[in-house]
Amino acid sequence: MSDTRHIIAVFGATGAQGGSVADALLSDGTFKVRAITRNPMKKNAKRLHERGAELVRADLDDDKSLRTALKDVYGVFLVTDYWEHMDKEREVMQGRRVAELCRSLKIKHAIFSSLENAKELSGGRLEVPHFDGKGEINDYFREIGIPVTSVRMPSYFENFLGAYRPVRSDDENCFILEIPIGGVPLHGMSVRDLGGVVLSILKSPEEYIGKDIGLSTDHLTIAEYAAIMSKHTGKTIKPSKLFPEDYEKLDFCGAYEAAGMFKLYMMGLDRDKEMTRKLNPKAVTFEEWMLENKNLLNLR
Numbered sequence: 001m002s003d004t005r006h007i008i009a010v011f012g013a014t015g016a017q018g019g020s021v022a023d024a025l026l027s028d029g030t031f032k033v034r035a036i037t038r039n040p041m042k043k044n045a046k047r048l049h050e051r052g053a054e055l056v057r058a059d060l061d062d063d064k065s066l067r068t069a070l071k072d073v074y075g076v077f078l079v080t081d082y083w084e085h086m087d088k089e090r091e092v093m094q095g096r097r098v099a100e101l102c103r104s105l106k107i108k109h110a111i112f113s114s115l116e117n118a119k120e121l122s123g124g125r126l127e128v129p130h131f132d133g134k135g136e137i138n139d140y141f142r143e144i145g146i147p148v149t150s151v152r153m154p155s156y157f158e159n160f161l162g163a164y165r166p167v168r169s170d171d172e173n174c175f176i177l178e179i180p181i182g183g184v185p186l187h188g189m190s191v192r193d194l195g196g197v198v199l200s201i202l203k204s205p206e207e208y209i210g211k212d213i214g215l216s217t218d219h220l221t222i223a224e225y226a227a228i229m230s231k232h233t234g235k236t237i238k239p240s241k242l243f244p245e246d247y248e249k250l251d252f253c254g255a256y257e258a259a260g261m262f263k264l265y266m267m268g269l270d271r272d273k274e275m276t277r278k279l280n281p282k283a284v285t286f287e288e289w290m291l292e293n294k295n296l297l298n299l300r
């Protein structure tokens with residue numbers, strides 16, 4: 001018997017966001033998964049294939065490959081990766097390309113992983129290219145009439161294992177969480193819980209098409225994140241005393257842009273914990289995530 005399930009094309013399927021979406025869709029089985037990658041030989045791609053995903057090679061910079069990848073699909077999950085090239089215009093072009101194909105191929109439901117346009121929100125005071133570009137793509141999907149739902153991820157909890165990993169301070173004999181936003185709470189969520197959210201949205205298109213959904217499972221100050229980390233690792237972890245204005249003067253690539261993002265966080269972003277829980281009742285809080293991941297932190 002032929003498989004009549006709707007096909008969902010998942011961009012970024014070998015990465016964190018798309019990987020979570022592909023995983024949730026494959027586990028559920030309602031939809032067929034078409035995993036898009038530039039390199040089907042990647043380990044993550046092969047793993048998805050073993051679980052039943054179709055692998056299609058395509059590049060967001062290449063129209064022709066995208067047209068083939070989106071043939072016969074019902075829905076699309078799109079995440080664009082600013083950090084691969086750090087070029088806002090290129091990210092916007094990638095998103096617009098997919099939006100235009102959604103129009104010409106009459107795709108029924110697009111889910112775009114968006115973020116706020118900081119420049120617009122701040123009346124031009126802030127520019128945060130990896131937010132602003134996604135905001136522009138979001139507007140474009142709407143302008144050209146695509147049936148789209150936008151989801152806006154908060155800071156991943158997984159950042160605490162990478163970019164936000166506590167840094168040893170020999171002076172203070174402790175670890176510091178170098179997130180320069182003072183006492184302002186920061187929204188967070190595990191990126192692994194995005195997939196369940198996207199699955200629920202795809203299953204109820206009439207409820208969610210046209211919506212912009214800000215996601216979060218926790219809204220804690222850096223001192224509160226640090227206290228939970230201390231509790232579960234047995235190490236002393238303290239919040240940073242830095243503010244974005246100090247951070248932007250630090251000497252590393254991307255410091256200025258990161259400082260802009262922290263200023264945006266301090267303005268407060270629109271995220272909806274209740275809606276997130278409704279869309280994915282299994283989504284974990286920071287403390288639950290910490291319990292599962294404390295060994296990965298491996299603080300010395």
Ligand code: NAP
Binds near residue numbers: 042058081130154
């Ligand atoms: P990731 O784990 O690094 O994965 C990136 C994915 O993008 C890979 O699967 C890669 O696929 C795909 N990709 C990159 N360039 C591509 C291209 N030209 N054509 C086709 N696929 C391409 O990244 P992620 O965390 O899932 O997503 C990154 C995005 O998340 C960034 O734009 C960032 O701004 C946003 N974000 C991050 C956070 C956070 O807290 N970290 C929060 C909100 C939003 P292949 O290599 O297999 O082709």
